[in-house]
Amino acid sequence: xxxxxxxxxxxxxxxxxxxxxxxxDKEITVxxxxxxxxxxxxxxxxxxxxxxxxxxDLRKAADLNSDFLKILLQAVGIGLLSExxxxxxxxxxxxxxxxxxxxxxxSLILYISLPLFQKLMTMISEIMGEI
Amino acid sequence: MxxxxxxxxxxxxxxxxxxNQVLSRSGREEQATMTTLAxxxxxxxxxxxxxxxxxxxxxxxxxx
Numbered sequence: 477x478x479x480x481x482x483x484x485x486x487x488x489x490x491x492x493x494x495x496x497x498x499x500x501d502k503e504i505t506v507x508x509x510x511x512x513x514x515x516x517x518x519x520x521x522x523x524x525x526x527x528x529x530x531x532x533d534l535r536k537a538a539d540l541n542s543d544f545l546k547i548l549l550q551a552v553g554i555g556l557l558s559e560x561x562x563x564x565x566x567x568x569x570x571x572x573x574x575x576x577x578x579x580x581x582x583s584l585i586l587y588i589s590l591p592l593f594q595k596l597m598t599m600i601s602e603i604m605g606e607i
Numbered sequence: 608m609x610x611x612x613x614x615x616x617x618x619x620x621x622x623x624x625x626x627n628q629v630l631s632r633s634g635r636e637e638q639a640t641m642t643t644l645a646x647x648x649x650x651x652x653x654x655x656x657x658x659x660x661x662x663x664x665x666x667x668x669x670x671x
Contacts, residue, residue, distance in 0.1 A: 493617040500624035553669030
């Protein structure tokens with residue numbers, strides 16, 4: 477909880493500093509935004525770690541293949557990173573780069589999900605074969 | 608969360624903008640540009656460390 481309050485305080489202070497610097501030095505405000513976004517995601521990761529350990533325990537209890545959880549987690553990570561990058565690019569005024577990153581991340585998520593789709597196709601073929 | 612970094616970036620930003628103003632008004636536009644560029648590079652190096660730490664953390668957590 478302490479970390480969350482520090483986070484709120486840090487974001488508010490950054491917003492005020494952003495207001496002061498934005499009229500004089502826009503380039504440094506971009507880097508400031510980037511630094512603060514990295515810190516915020518770093519704190520979020522601290523709270524996500526026990527959650528992912530819990531997912532791992534659930535996977536072991538359900539006796540599922542570890543590759544599936546790995547693919548899911550990678551998809552979440554790719555989505556998170558691409559969203560932050562896209563928002564920062566849009567803030568700078570370069571929406572084209574932001575959109576392109578989103579398109580690439582969607583393609584990458586589909587690419588890493590291919591084993592899941594192949595497994596699904598195999599299961600459907602087996603079921604159709606039995607019928 | 609290390610709030611010091613935010614204050615450092617803000618301090619560099621304010622210093623760079625003041626120096627930029629002083630040099631511009633003195634008629635030294637090129638030196639003002641160089642000062643801005645130097646400040647940007649310094650802040651970029653500070654931010655690059657944070658980004659590297661973030662990527663390491665995400666690599667471990669999301670099994671990349």
